[in-house]
Amino acid sequence: MTTIEFGEKTLRLSSRLWQWLYDKFLSPHMSPVLFFLDFAVYPPIIVAFLFFGLKNQPILSSVALVASGYIIWTLAEYLVHRFVLHHIPLFSKMHFEHHEESLELIGTPTLMSLFFLTVVVLMPLYYFAGIHIALCSMAGFLTGYISYVWVHFAVHHKGSGGFKFMRKLKRQHAVHHHGTSEYNFGVTTDIWDKIFGTKREKIN
């Protein structure tokens, strides 16, 4: 019997039914086409957001909005990884598959990321801050997201290419994958791990 908790409610499923549902609809194992779909979908969206966001607007404040969207992404990357992917049932089950099989093509399906980015980030931004702020900051935020998807793929599947910063990112993420995974939740930067005290240089 598998149980999934939603607040105070508990859903009980027989192991076989749960396994079937999970394999059929939720398993994060992906074909190469689905895995790399993000790189076909997000760059045109970012270009469109920049085009319409910067149109007829003061350039300096618009660039500042794009930059702040990128910086806010790096914080979101840390918080979502630390608190959602490691602690919320279902998301953690999907994420732990990546921890166990880090060389498999396991990622967030594009439809799922599009849904959350639209509903949780873009729509509230548009509602509370208006179209200009929403488009510019979202262009930065999505640039951060697609950078994260690439860096996370690269630290597992590629060499450092002789780049010192890439060696550092690979080492930093290897520490996260070791043991109980309590450290180094940032993938593209270690700044938030340093701020929140979860940075470790080495596997002890």
Ligand SMILES: [Zn+2]
């Ligand atoms: Zn993790």
Ligand SMILES: [Zn+2]
């Ligand atoms: Zn990883």
